Amino acid sequence: MTDQTIYSLFKQGSKTYFYSSFFFPKKVKEEVFILYSFLRKADDYVDAIPQDAxxxxxxxxxxxxxxxGxxxxxxxxxxxxxxxxKRNFEKNWIESFxxxxxxxxxxxSYETMDDLKKYLFGSAEVxxxxxxxxxxxxxxxxxxxRYLGRAMQYMNFIRDIEEDVQLGRSYFPQEDLRKHGLESLDYDVVKKSPENFKSFVKDQISTYDKWQHLGEKGYHYIPYRYLIPIKTAADMYCWTGNQIKKDPLAVYEKxxxxxxxxxxxxxxxxSIKLPKSPVPVDSDIKKSSSK
Structure with a gap:
């Protein structure tokens, strides 16, 4: 049974991840809850106002x-x-996070995309x-x-522009802002150049789309039972991107x-439309090897 603290931390975080994860088999779901409670707890400290270093x-x-031990x-x-x-996480993944x-x-802030990718590896790809x-x-x-994790995080950046401004952060390459004639993403700056901002956001969504496409190429590695929650979460991020693309300035409103x-x-x-994958889950492998 999942510990209440772990359950609550995950539930208070991303609703997309939380409700999608319920479709995982019980043992996997419990491990996913442990993972995301750890990620959320660390993130909550650095995102607190004031920040709790x-x-x-x-x-x-x-x-x-x-x-x-x-x-x-x-x-x-x-x-x-x-x-x-238990799951043989590489030490480098945890250190990077x-x-x-x-x-x-x-x-x-980050000057270039290469600079930002160092942050993205630890915060999302791992x-x-x-x-x-x-x-x-x-x-x-x-x-x-890694691409799927990176894409989802980048959509979070796009969705949370206003929230991150309030935290004094910018997760987009500063060279991209200058390319679109923006000094910053503060609303007082953006409202003076709304078309520049719309163009900027559409470029960032294009970056997300590219990474999302590369992530989707790995779906065939994922067993059907696991792919349903994974694809559902990804689909919801795509939906978010499509909504923002229609009205980029809406990120300042809600x-x-x-x-x-x-x-x-x-x-x-x-669960109905996805083809049944021939890739076995762990439990299937164990059953097969015990025969």
Whole structure:
């Protein structure tokens, strides 16, 4: 049974991920909840207003102690440390994630896309790798998993422009802003050049579309039972991008995200329309090997 703290942390985060994840088989779902509670807890410290840097570093210390076998009493850190051993998470993935969270404390903007990609690897691409490991996918899927994680994070950046401005951050290459004649993404600046902003956002959505397409190329590695929640989450991000494309300035008015009924309806649709994949899940492999 999923711990209540872990359950609550995940539920308070992304509704798209939370409700999509319910379609995973029970054991996988429990591991996904542990993963996302760890990601969410670290992120909450650096996104707090005012920012809780001390809380983040204390949480990082607890995880590092848990990773060495210590029972810290922090159910999120302890559970993730156990999961990382069980699923053979590479040490570099976890270090990169924590480093990217620390970058949210020390860095407020990125000059080039290459600079930003260092942050994207730790904050998003490793999430795809964690998920691939939890689902027991072959390493051939890892490149696509990284692109899918990167694409989803980039759509979060687009959707959360106003929120990030309030946090004093910009997650887009500054050279891209200058290309579109924008000094910043503050609304006072944007409202003076709305067409420039619309053009800027459409370019960022094109970047998202490219990465999303590369991520989708890995769908054939994912068993049908696991693909339903993965594709549902991706479909909801595509929906968000399409809504923003219609009215880019809407990101300053509200957070554009699908409703719970939309997510559930898409899950039902995908469960019917997706072809049954020949790729076995872990439990199928175990059953086969025990015969």
């Amino acid at each position: 001390d809380g983040f570093y204390s949480f990082k210390d607890r995880y590092e102690a848990a990773s060495k 210590e029972i810290t009493g922090d159910v999120v850190a302890d559970s993730f440390a156990e999961l990382s051993i 924590l480093n990217s969270m620390e970058m949210d404390i020390t860095i407020s 999430v795809g790798l964690f998920m691939a490991s939890i689902m027991g996918l072959s390493k051939d899927s890892y490149e696509s998993a 957070k554009i995200k699908p409703s719970i009924p939309q997510i559930v309806t898409k899950i039902a649709y995908n």
